[in-house]
Amino acid sequence: MGQVEFELACAAVKELKGPVSDGEKLLVYSYYKQATLGDCNIPAPPATDVKAKAKWEAWTKNKGMTKMDAMRIYVTKVEELKKKEEG
Template sequence: MSQVEFEMACAAVKQLKNPLSDQEKLLMYSFYKQATQGDCNLPVPPVSELRAKAKWEAWNKIKGMSKMDAMRNYVAKVDELKKNEAA
């Protein structure tokens, strides 16, 4: 796994034709944030901010995952989405 592969996957996800489900978006977001910033270090958003809270929870759920593993998971998920789109 290289930084280039990760960056190519980041670009490829924007080219997908089928919209991602909310769960897929949160998963991709969490892997991206973990890969680029590491563990979530932001305070928990207020419950009234549903979107921010969901994103925080998704990212915080994978706390401790290495940046390299997060990159691998991100690339694997993009590959899966591309295959599903081609089928």
């Protein structure tokens, strides 16, 4: 598992057509951010910005995770979503 698999998963996630829950979207987002940028490096948004706050919290939960581990989990989660879509 490496950069190539991660990049393929990044492309595949954009092609998903089936229903993806908000929770699944947040999970995929959080691992993508951790894999590409590392630990969350932005201040928490105001509680009134519900969407931004949810994204920030999801990413922050991955604090301390290596970029490689985040890539692996991201690829695995995208594969699960693809299988779910296929039925």
